[in-house]
Amino acid sequence: MSTQILFIRHGETDWNRIKRIQGHIDIPLATTGVEQARRLAQRVADEAAQGMRLDAIYSSDLQRARQTAQPIATALGLPLHLREGLRERSYGAFEGYDRDQIAERYPDEFEHWQTRDGGFAPPDGESMRAFYHRVMDTVTPIVAAHPGGRIACVAHGGVLDCVYRFARDLTLEVPRDYALLNTSINVVDFDGGKARVMSWADISHLDAPSDDDTLRRMPERGR
Template sequence: MTTQVLFIRHGETDWNRIKRIQGHIDIPLASSGMVQAGQLAQRLLQESKAGAQLDAIYCSDLLRAQQTAQPFADALGLTLNLNAGLRERLYGDFQGHSSDEIRGKYPEEYAIWQSHNPDFSPPAGESQRAFSQRVLNAVEPIAAAHPDGRIAVVAHGGVLDCIYRFVRGVPLDAPRDWPLLNSSINVVDFENGQTKIVSWGDVAHLSFPGSDDDLKEVPR
């Protein structure tokens, strides 16, 4: 039995545009992100009418994810299942700052961050390893609950990154060379304990490109 999951990154925020770390700070969508959410809803409604229906929608409980998911939930007559396990990585004291600001304020921590050590935690934050395990612990039971189903999971760039690395077997300390686009649809099949990426970084529904989460901790 195959469960198909559409992993969707939230729409653009003002902080995405200026590359300021959001983490668990509850930043709303920018006006551009609201437009993206509307275009995403139209895409998924058209797919549903063509027979590719969604059985359920799961969503990070942060506002930017909810604002992205709600328009297509309303269009499809589905409710949002909020899950705090789908939140972005907790960046602790790094939150609210740009990479350049972090380098100036926390030079030692910044250097370790740039080394891609998956066990490094920002002050009062979460390591990449702990974050990845949290995400997988949230996603695996969601997928298992919908055998032969098709569901959406609306979350964050970091969550999508964890999923991509898990499916492709990419180490947590490896530099990223795949996109994490605002309002993108990223499709993964779960089948008999195996996973495969069907498509990634699909933004064909957008009238303007989604931003990529290109923070400097992973050279792009």
């Protein structure tokens, strides 16, 4: 019995705009992100009124995700379930800096990072491989708890990246060529331990373009 999950990236933050890595730093939404979250909640509520139910809403416990998820939960009268495992990747010493600053402060680590080695971890941070397993180990029991259900998970670009790779059977070393947009709706069906992308990067609820702050700037996203 399949379970459908709407994976939603959080709204825009001020650090998204300036391409600064957030990781586990608890950055709030920018004013634009709050408006994106409002429009997202209105869309989900309108769809629910037309019969497209949501059975549950999960979110990363970081506030940029919670601020995006809470308007949906409020609009639908559902509790918000927080999961630390849905947090963005921990970038350790890289957090708080942009790409050029990382290259200047940590030249050797920066060069290793650019190789897309799944085992590489920034100082005091998390490797892509460990992050991927942490995300999927969090998603798996959520899926199991809602057989035949339709739920939402509000998280981060890196979480969406992991889910897409799982569904499309892409290795961690493959460069990303798919978008991870703020407040985008990304629909994935899970069935029998496998996943299928049904739609991706839907931002039709927004009245302005949504940014992917790493697709062109960095070979690996870290926002």
